[in-house]
Amino acid sequence: MYISTVEELSAFCERARAFEAVAVDTEFLREKTYHPRLCLVQVATPDECVAIDPLAVKDIAPLAELFDDPAVTKVFHACTQDMEVLLQALGTVPAPIFDTQVAAAFLSERQQISYNGLVHAFCGVTLPKSESLTDWARRPLTDKQLEYALDDVRYLIQAYHLMVGRLNAEGRLPWVLDEIRPLAMRSHYEIDxxxxxxxxxxxxxxxxxxxxxxxxxxxxxxxxxxxxxxxxxxxxxxxxxxxxxxxxxxxxxxxxxxxxxxxxxxxxxxxxxxxxxxxxx
Known part of the structure; x- marks a missing residue:
């Protein structure tokens, strides 16, 4: 689902609050600017995946409110750049968060596993790379580009639930949460x-x-x-x-x-x- 209006965004964010976790990814450009320019935000719940267009939506405050909701865990893979661009665009750092790249290392996967590697390891899916050089600021986005972008969260929410189940079974979830917690601190992304x-x-x-x-x-x-x-x-x-x-x-x-x-x-x-x-x- 492609979201381009405040009304659609508000309705989705309200639905998303029914879940204990949502998966999040961003597409942005920074080749020609100091601050990264947010071009797309992908969010998935167990029920749906959406691509939110911040270049079209006039007010993305409902998204900031969802990301600030302490009852909803925001799931990222290798969150640092996403958190930086969201802080710049929304004025807030999502919290609480879960980083699947960090968690994978506690499940005997290789350090700094790629997203494609994670999806293959935990979901048994091989993702295409055909849109990896997309100019995400150009409009309109094609259906193929949107599907590529949504794959970044469609399988992330699945992997999250599988990983949490294994971490709980092995008694390692508290270790992972302790490791991730500093990544949700605003000071981690503010440049001195x-x-x-x-x-x-x-x-x-x-x-x-x-x-x-x-x-x-x-x-x-x-x-x-x-x-x-x-x-x-x-x-x-x-x-x-x-x-x-x-x-x-x-x-x-x-x-x-x-x-x-x-x-x-x-x-x-x-x-x-x-x-x-x-x-x-």
Missing amino acids: KREAYKKVKRVNSCTRRQLGIARELAAWREARAERHDIPRKWVISDEVLIALVKRAPRDEASFRAIRGTEQLSEADVTSALMAVERGMT
Whole structure:
């Protein structure tokens, strides 16, 4: 079922509250933006599967209310990116949650099992990959695209019930819930710009003094990328950032001497130089 109106969404969310768990997945794009753009939300109950179109539905508050309902467990597979995009789009982090990728490891499956691997292992189904490169922002979506998207929750809700049954039988469910609980905390997905440098490639090659510059430059890059809603690599790449860190330019001429900075405005260079200076103190 494809949901494109507030009325349809409200009616579905009311029906979904009758169940102790619903399966959730999202489709989003982030290649050209800083924040991921939510394009589709798939939700399944044991009775039905729906694809909710946030680009068409004018008010998705009923979905936020369902995801906030403490009586309904929201089931994800490898939830981190889904939770991040839902926080951005809905202003809330779904809770309580169950992550089947985490749970599978407690049932002797391989670490970080893929969704297709999970469905094959627990439901005996092999899923197609034909729509894996779909542009989910384009409308209208075809029936084939919607079926592909709904498969991501249709079998997830089945796998969840099978997994919980096995975990209960083996006395391992409390261990899994303890492992998952922190993933439902808002703080897990809020970005501390001053910690962004830790994810920069090759930052571990920096000296202690250079790490201070890396911290300030990476924070500057995050702020600029967020302000313009563009990918951080469009501001400067990790490679360029590390080159700036190691050369520590003190003026615009030295800064511009590094290839990959030409797209920055004079004001950008000035603020980046200020970040370098902060990092050196």
